[in-house]
Amino acid sequence: MPRFAANLSLMYPELPFLDRFEAAAADRFEAVEFQFPYAWAPQEIAARLKANGLRLVLFNAPVGGTDAASIELASNRGDRGTACLAGREAEFDAGLTLALHYAQVLDCPRIHVMAGLLAEGQEREALQPTYVRNLRRACARAGAAGVQLLIEPINLRDMPRYFLNRQDHAHEIVEQVGSAGLKVLMDLYHCQIVEGDVAMKIRKYLPGGHVGHFQIAGAPERQEPDVGELNYPYLFALIDALSAQCSWEGWVGCEYRPGRGGQAGGTSAGLGWLAPWRSCP
Numbered sequence: 001m002p003r004f005a006a007n008l009s010l011m012y013p014e015l016p017f018l019d020r021f022e023a024a025a026a027d028r029f030e031a032v033e034f035q036f037p038y039a040w041a042p043q044e045i046a047a048r049l050k051a052n053g054l055r056l057v058l059f060n061a062p063v064g065g066t067d068a069a070s071i072e073l074a075s076n077r078g079d080r081g082t083a084c085l086a087g088r089e090a091e092f093d094a095g096l097t098l099a100l101h102y103a104q105v106l107d108c109p110r111i112h113v114m115a116g117l118l119a120e121g122q123e124r125e126a127l128q129p130t131y132v133r134n135l136r137r138a139c140a141r142a143g144a145a146g147v148q149l150l151i152e153p154i155n156l157r158d159m160p161r162y163f164l165n166r167q168d169h170a171h172e173i174v175e176q177v178g179s180a181g182l183k184v185l186m187d188l189y190h191c192q193i194v195e196g197d198v199a200m201k202i203r204k205y206l207p208g209g210h211v212g213h214f215q216i217a218g219a220p221e222r223q224e225p226d227v228g229e230l231n232y233p234y235l236f237a238l239i240d241a242l243s244a245q246c247s248w249e250g251w252v253g254c255e256y257r258p259g260r261g262g263q264a265g266g267t268s269a270g271l272g273w274l275a276p277w278r279s280c281p
Contacts, residue, residue, distance in 0.1 A: 002236050002243075002277060005031035005057050007215070007255040012267045018048055025052035027268050028278065033058035033253045038071055038098065042105035049106065056108040057251045058150070058185075058213055062095035063114055064088070071095070081114025083138075083151075084131035084163045088116075096138050103147050110213060112150045112185055113138060115163035127163060132176050139179035150212050152185035155193040158222075165194050167201050174210050183212025187255065192219040192230055202238055207246045214239065217256035224256060226273035236277060 006012075006029040012020040018040065024032050032054050037045055049056055063081050064074025074091075082088040082095070099111050115131060118124065135149070142149050153170045154162045164170055170184045186205065191198050205211050218228030225232040242248065258267040 061099035066094040187215040189217035
């Protein structure tokens with residue numbers, strides 16, 4: 001049965017971030033993920049995880065900067081990572097250092113490393129060598145710490161000029177990097193917007209060993225998974241069946257914006273979609 005993690009950056013927006021852990025536990029999630037934890041001390045987040053019996057399964061490395069102030073500045077100005085950007089290797093390495101520190105304190109096994117944005121007129125082919133070199137170096141460091149790195153194709157409607165958009169390109173990068181510690185974060189919402197044919201993409205890539213994590217949201221508006229054009233019960237059953245065949249034991253992150261499908265009453269009121277997939281009543 002798929003294992004679901006609440007994404008605390010998008011879910012429970014009616015609550016302050018540190019109060020979302022208790023809300024997720026009350027809704028019987030066993031795991032959480034989030035995007036950027038750097039506004040809080042890792043010990044503070046660790047205390048919330050422990051108090052609520054939750055495990056952390058994924059968060060993002062910083063999108064830029066080399067210290068707390070510059071990391072916040074990079075996020076506020078709309079940076080989307082530095083992994084593919086020549087001349088910003090020091091920022092990339094510093095961000096990974098901080099992310100690995102958080103992963104150690106929070107006992108988190110996965111970090112998503114964002115690629116970065118193309119400048120006007122740039123071609124992806126020109127940036128790919130930098131991307132591959134940075135990921136190879138990062139995988140060696142993360143592997144020594146027992147942490148897996150993820151890369152995620154993201155649609156260009158939500159994130160114009162983002163370097164990595166397609167599943168086949170992500171898997172090509174994994175092959176080029178050549179590290180067992182690098183996997184693909186397969187976000188089915190982004191996959192539907194960019195490519196469609198989502199079930200066949202899952203059939204193609206999940207058994208191959210390069211998928212480290214899934215994320216879900218309704219398409220096209222990133223709402224609850226039971227609203228929109230994707231048939232998630234079918235896709236969950238497919239992930240379940242393929243996982244049993246290839247011994248995949250990853251997580252499905254619920255990275256959606258609650259209430260956009262018309263549900264009232266906050267995040268918890270919109271969790272009816274999850275009921276058939278709970279392991280116990």
